[in-house]
Amino acid sequence: MCQPPGFENLQSSHVFKLNKALYGLKQAPRAWYEKLSSFLVGNGFVRGKIDNTLFKKELKNNFLIIQIYVDDIIFGGTNEGLCQEFAKLMHDEFEMSMMGELKFFLGLQIVQSNEGIQIHQTKYAKELLKKYKMEDAKPMKTPMHTSCALKLDELSTDVDQTQYRGMIGSLLYLTATRPDIMFSVCVYARFQSQPREVHLKAVKGIFRYFKGTINLDLTFRRSQDFSLLGYCDADYAGDRWERKSTNGGCHFLGSNLVSWMSKRQSTIALSTCEAEYVSAKHCCTQLLWIKHQLEDYDIFESSIPILCDNTAAISLSKNPVMHSIAKHIEIKHHFVRDHIQKGTFELMFVNTEEQLAYIFTKPLPKDRFVKLRQNLGLEPVIG
Structure with a gap:
């Protein structure tokens, strides 16, 4: 520590001594990371090229992977001896406590078995129901009714912004x-600036939904398949307020869901083709990031399929000729066409009934919703 610029006291060279930090660390996070990184690299670990918080160490046919989050460290390996050796190494150098097998991390509950890993937030969900007094609410089958079309309702009563924003942030x-x-x-997050009674009622519908499905978790099954696959979809002019389209996408590593998104497009699309094309671009960028992340694990993918249910958008991605449909589309969205020509991705057709990204773009009836939910890997918690 040193005296801050502009507030130096030339009569004294004293600085404050930190007795207790607000968040565990007794030094700046950047300084802590530099010290930890230097220590790990000096002990034979290799830092990830894409993810700088990832460290890997290989020894013959075994390897150890370490992931750092501020002052928390998650590690695992193919050999138990390597894990014990690493734990001893860290204990000798730093004041750390070993928490044992990963079961709870940042509010996530983890269940590990020979079949795979299940991640859920049952404890957190129950706390939310208690916090917002929804424990005795009647469960719903889906989080949103198919006829729901929210907009700014000036005739409805205002509600407390702090409560509404707290509910949205928790969800x-x-x-x-x-x-x-x-x-x-x-x-529902689009109405945080001026929430009304009708919006609050709709948000409470989500609480009623996960009250009846509180035992669901995200399952990652054990597999040797590391191929990437993406689904992209768009709901043309689905926003009844600004008439903008909604992007939806989900991304799989093998048969396991690893990433998903639902976001309103920043501009108004002039056609369904343009809306789907923009959605494909967003799916492409996310898959490209995942592809680069996998390279740190020595997994290299090419010609990654992206499944889309719009033939016009697929044709537009493969045709470099500029015509009337494409001339009004912003240049940045042709990012997907560039990577398809390079062979990094392949935009392919999928029937609407098999489009898993459908669940991220529009409200669905119960049967269709439950089917897509199961296909995404949401299953009841074991134990």
Whole structure:
């Protein structure tokens, strides 16, 4: 520590001594990371080229992977001896406590078995129901009714902004393991500046939904398949307020869902083709980021399929000729066409009935919603 610029006291060289930090660390996070990084690299670990918080160490046919989050460290390996050796190494150098097998991290509950890993937020969801007094609410089958078309309702009564924003923020964190509520939460989040009674009632519908499905978790099954696959969809002019379209996408590593999104487009699309084309671009950028992340694990993918249910958007991505349909589309969205020509991605057709991204763009009836939810890997918690 040193005296801050502009507030130096030339009569004294004293600085404050930190007795207790607000968040565990007794030094700046950047300084802590530099110290930890230097220590790990000096002990034979290799830092990830894409993810700088990832470290890997290989020894013959075994390897150890370390992931750092501020002052928390998650590690695992193919050999138990490597894990024990690393734990001892860290204990000798730093004041750290070993928490054992990963079961709870940042509000996420993890269940590991021979079949795979299940991640859920049951404890967090129950706390939300208690906090907002929804424990005795009647459960709903879906988070949003198919006839729901929210907009700014000036005739409805105002509600407390702090409460509404708190509910939206809590639900957004819950989407970390519950992709089935992603679309509805993102729709209701658009009204945080001027929430009305009708919006609050709609948000409470999500609480009623996960009250009846509180035992669902996101399942990652054990597999040797690391191929990437993406689904993209768009709801043309689905926003009844600004008439903008909604992007939806989900991305799989093998048969396991690893990423999903639902976001309103920044501009108004002039056609369904343009809306789907823009959605494909967003799916492409996310898959490209995942592809680069996998390279740190020595997994290299090419010709990654992206499944789209709009033939016009697929044709537009493959045809470099500029015509009337494409001339009004912003240049930045042709990013997808560039990578398709390079062979990085391949835009392919999928029937609407098999389009998994459908759940991220519009409200669905119960049967269709439950089917897509199961296909995404949401299953009841074991134990």
